[in-house]
Amino acid sequence: MSAHVRRRHAVLGVVALLLAVLASGLGTSSARGDIPPPADGWELQWGDDFTGPDRTPPSGEKWITDLGHSYPGGPANWGTGEIQRYTDSTDNLSLDGNGNLRITPLRDGAGNWTSGRIETRRSDFKAPEGGTLRIESRLRMPDVAGEQALGYWSAFWALGSPYRGNYWNWPGVGEFDVMENVNGMNRVWGVLHCGVAPGGPCDENNGLGASRPCPGTSCQAAFHTYRFEWDRGVSPNELRWYVDDQLYHRLTQDRFDATTWQNMTGHAGYFILLNVAMGGGFPDGVAGHATPTAATEPGHSMLVDYVGVWTRGGDGGQDPGDPGEPTPSTLYLRDGGGLGEAGPAAGTATLASADGRNHDGTPHAVQTFTARGVTGDYSGGTTAFDLFVDAGTTVGNGQQVRISYDRTGDGSWERSETYRYFATDPVPGVEHYTAESGLHSATGSLGDMVNGTVRVEVWNAIGTGPSTLGTGDRSVLHLPFG
Template sequence: MTDQQKPTGRLRGRRALLAGAGVAVLAAASFAALPEASASLPATPSGWTQVFADDFNGTSGTGVNTGNWLYDLGHGYPGGAGNWGTGEIENMTNSTANVYLDGSGNLAIKPIRDGSGNWTSGRIETQRTDLAAPAGGKLRIEARLQQPNVNTGNGAGYWPAFWALGAAARGTGASGWPGIGEIDIMEDINGRSSEFATLHCGTSPGGPCNETTGIGSGERACGGCQTGFHTYAVEQDRSTSPEQIRWYLDGNNFFTVNANQVDATTWNNATHHGFFIILNVAIGGGFPDAFGGGPNGSTVSGQPMLVDYVAAYTSGSGGGGGGGGGTGGKAIKGPGGLCLDVRSSGTANGTPVQIYTCNGTGAQQWTYVEAGTTLHALGKCLDIPNGSTANGAKLQLWDCNNTAAQVFIHRADNTYYNPQANKCLDDPSGSVTPGTQVQIWDCNGSGAQKFSLPA
């Protein structure tokens, strides 16, 4: 497979360096190796709704399903920090030498060193950015995988990871991290038969989340994780008080972060929105360096991380589709104090959505959920026609369908951001004129793009 151009409008920031002195190594704990890759996804747990899944079944040597995944290419996001902001040295490709289905129900991400000592590897992320815990509910992200079969003698520099970034990361650039939230579900370095779990949030350096280290579990023993499949999961729980994020290895909760460990604004900005999932194997960088460094002359080439499946589930308020909950049936005020309005209270697909004098009618009663089909009125959703990403695309009402054309993330600056288009809800030319149909436009922070949450 030939290299493709990297998608535009993506995060141009950096991942955290998780290095830190005094990381505790727990006493060795043995986890029995699970059977090799299963033929199908596990049954959805009782009380949960599956909102995303890929079991990586397919012909040996083929690439991933690009309906579910996109490839990160090169040494960093366009315009962002090189080496993905972490000092890693590999070149990420979409070659089936590096990222491929193995024909036995697994995804393989394989780092390879060439004769000149240069490394290539793979990094993929979900097309969807709307995997979110509904208000009052939960989100669970889970994968069953085998870490690269290396050890501390020949794994120097290996850095496999299964993690998630806040949806706004696709478009905010370096300034968005770490405030937009990063949840590291599984990381290992240098073949140490262990794993690390971390939440990144707040500001960097320092801040309420101790960046760039983050709020982490420290090093946890993971016996057999290089030689067998184990299940790694995280649950974001908004049904408890305080809210929690919990990490699991083979069903055992080994680390928890509570919302009251940081201030409410930091927590909300980092967690109350959609996420996308990332799988990658890096080589080198600040995190491996903190534990002896690498790669070196003893580092083996070509040991893949194998992934049996990835799945996401929601439960509680709001149900499936990755979103739910939120406020309901209230006005959204925009430029000039006008309200977001469904023209003539129409309920037909394609009815224009406009700004209009606030009048309290049902056409101005919006429900906001934090992912998926985001803005609801009259039983339908705010929608970008045909999923357009062009400046000036006029917005309409349409049947809710959980597509990227219906994702509008309300950000701290009072803009509604659509990640797929990398654009914002906008009053054309700042008209402040009742009856003007709203559109999407490059995010610019102007008054024409300021819209409140339903209130």
């Protein structure tokens, strides 16, 4: 018996309830609004069960509500051709009082559409080194079909963090469409966007996707669980899409060139989005004509039971010290994106070319190194670092670094420091890039950390060729801890 049926029937036999819970695994909710307990080996990193009174907005601590027809300075109509205006009205976006988020497209008397779209404040969801990331939600599509559904475009998806503040680096930063559903069809799509547009390794603007009907009951008639996994514990790495625990789409790292994969996976991570759009390239293409139409019926809601993010295995640079114990103030940039004790041997990471463009102050195709569970008392000092950099025979590459502190590990970065880029010339051997180059900009303040997160992002801000960054036992970060 599904969790949705359990919601509709409050009285269940104890034996039936236990069997349902045991059979559910990680993919279904055991009670209304609950985030499922993690299965063996999985650890919940973040989630929202949308519990709260009817017609109240989603948590402002966890979510950003998008407004209007575009990001400020970004592509018009959110870059997809969709026609609705996103609002923060509880008519379009609110909890329903039954443990769900409700996103409802509406049309006014003049024919103008409104709807809702939210995105997580956290933008660092990433598979740990040697482990797996799992992004999951239990959703019910708007209960409408046929001509009345033309133009409905429901989505649960994730965008690469460098998109925030840039808005013109898509699709290179990556997009994982965990679930898309259009025009009231009993079909779910899972899609990857990457590389360049049009064309490129992800066949943009189509993306690399697969689709299938929802298992059993239709996508519109019942809740289903939609899941995406990014697995760095296998070689080659894998991206996988599921509906109700049934795998229907898989892509492997060896399908992509190194630069495309690095641009998509080498940055700080992803943020998650939920929305219901109206019209745009996808529903129009499936319908074969512009949508919505005069027959499209407003007022049908997508319901979201929960969103959860889990990780399994690996370390992801999350072992700078014992939990609760002070973290060593000296951390090394590790192979695979970790920050911790010195590695057993020297390694390297490639900094992609700036392609002759100026990325001063704006991360571009970054290499990211992260330490979680960081605890320490602020000494009153400043950040210091010594990065080993080699531009080879390329003249004038400018390496740049941004160091960010999340003092409690809740996804809110209380301090961010961007240092002036360091231009290298073709001199023999490795050059050193240090904090003595000075700050380009800084926000927030330093302070004590308790189970916090430290992130180092390195990229080429200028130049026409790649550079090499030393890892393992070479590039080092000194935290301002006493």
